[in-house]
Amino acid sequence: MVDDDxxxxxxxxxxxxxxxxFKKLLDISxxxxxxxxxxxxxxxxxxxxxxxxxxxxxxxxxxxxxxEHEHCxxxxxxxxxxxxxxxxDHQARxxxxxxxxxxxxxxxxxxxxxxLAKTSPAxxxxxxxxxxxISSRIRQTNTAVVExxxxxxxxxxxxxxxxxLMINMVVTLCLFSFFLSWITNQESGAVASTVxxxxxxxxxxxxxxxxxxxxxxxxxxxGLTTQNWRKAVTESILFTAALCILIxxxxxxxxxxxxxxxxxxxxEPYITIHLAQGMNALTQKEWWWIIFVLYFFxxxxxxxxxxRGGLQGPLEVFLTGKYTPLKAILVxxxxxxxxxxxxxxxxxxxxxxxxxYFGWLYSRHHTLIGVTIAHAMxxxxxxxxxxxx
Numbered sequence: 001m002v003d004d005d006x007x008x009x010x011x012x013x014x015x016x017x018x019x020x021x022f023k024k025l026l027d028i029s030x031x032x033x034x035x036x037x038x039x040x041x042x043x044x045x046x047x048x049x050x051x052x053x054x055x056x057x058x059x060x061x062x063x064x065x066x067x068e069h070e071h072c073x074x075x076x077x078x079x080x081x082x083x084x085x086x087x088x089d090h091q092a093r094x095x096x097x098x099x100x101x102x103x104x105x106x107x108x109x110x111x112x113x114x115x116l117a118k119t120s121p122a123x124x125x126x127x128x129x130x131x132x133x134i135s136s137r138i139r140q141t142n143t144a145v146v147e148x149x150x151x152x153x154x155x156x157x158x159x160x161x162x163x164x165l166m167i168n169m170v171v172t173l174c175l176f177s178f179f180l181s182w183i184t185n186q187e188s189g190a191v192a193s194t195v196x197x198x199x200x201x202x203x204x205x206x207x208x209x210x211x212x213x214x215x216x217x218x219x220x221x222x223g224l225t226t227q228n229w230r231k232a233v234t235e236s237i238l239f240t241a242a243l244c245i246l247i248x249x250x251x252x253x254x255x256x257x258x259x260x261x262x263x264x265x266x267x268e269p270y271i272t273i274h275l276a277q278g279m280n281a282l283t284q285k286e287w288w289w290i291i292f293v294l295y296f297f298x299x300x301x302x303x304x305x306x307x308r309g310g311l312q313g314p315l316e317v318f319l320t321g322k323y324t325p326l327k328a329i330l331v332x333x334x335x336x337x338x339x340x341x342x343x344x345x346x347x348x349x350x351x352x353x354x355x356x357y358f359g360w361l362y363s364r365h366h367t368l369i370g371v372t373i374a375h376a377m378x379x380x381x382x383x384x385x386x387x388x389x
Contacts, residue, residue: 034104081130221317297376
């Protein structure tokens with residue numbers, strides 16, 4: 001029994017019941033309390049009752065035995081009925097129901113309701129209202145299924161496009177690393193290699209751009225967007241400035257602890273030029289120093305377009321599950337750093353570590369603007385000012 005709550009009494013489901021009929025309905029019904037997470041309908045059981053929600057929220061769930069998972073397919077609240085489908089098909093429960101919150105329900109037995117329907121046509125109308133409610137819910141379910149299928153189809157098309165894109169990107173990156181390695185081995189010194197490899201790099205960027213365009217994916221997938229660029233630039237400058245201070249501190253520690261660096265000053269702007277060419281003329285060094293700095297401003301956006309835009313960005317969309325951004329960062333930088341092994345394991349390791357930092361910056365805003373600035377800052381500071389080699 002439940003109290004004759006006026007709001008409950010005025011529900012459209014009971015609009016054709018007289019006061020006497022409504023009292024008969026209450027006499028055959030029972031009020032139950034369901035706590036949050038408590039089940040009152042179990043999938044597969046024989047259906048004997050349906051429920052009217054007096055208060056709270058109920059979750060309808062479907063179990064997935066293959067994946068040992070439970071899917072929530074709907075939420076019902078005050079004024080909704082639960083479990084009435086068995087009135088039509090007389091089958092076992094096709095889903096479970098539990099309290100999503102603390103809930104109060106009215107449990108109405110099928111058999112006794114059918115017996116009342118034999119004595120009063122008003123109960124026949126009530127059953128008709130329940131049938132109409134079931135029909136409406138099935139239509140809503142059909143709409144939801146169609147929307148879910150369309151979404152699934154769109155995701156399939158997107159993943160197919162991303163898969164093709166990733167294959168093309170990996171092949172192109174491998175070819176790029178191969179040709180860069182060949183040029184470096186053919187030319188003596190960093191200056192000559194840079195002069196020859198820059199046109200090759202720009203040529204491959206054109207190929208990357210062509211692959212991206214043919215994928216028909218939005219340009220923002222590749223970080224080619226100005227969205228959040230102010231915040232991205234600000235954070236990139238601040239974080240990279242702090243990292244530059246740490247690099248300077250690291251160089252100072254090395255000059256006091258490592259044989260290779262003992263006796264060296266903290267700042268060695270010409271050290272890489274000297275090691276590569278053995279130049280003695282200060283003016284020549286200054287000119288090549290300026291050229292190398294300008295080279296960083298050219299190569300930084302190029303490399304970020306390849307690694308962040310061409311690899312990490314699509315991987316973040318393509319991969320699923322936990323820690324997707326982290327996996328995308330590690331995989332993309334592992335691929336790129338592997339392509340630098342011909343320069344030595346130390347160079348490859350530094351490329352990987354720096355790339356993880358750049359990947360973290362990119363994952364915060366997904367625009368190439370900030371991370372490109374960070375790349376140029378860090379590269380110029382570490383190699384052309386502090387002089388790590």
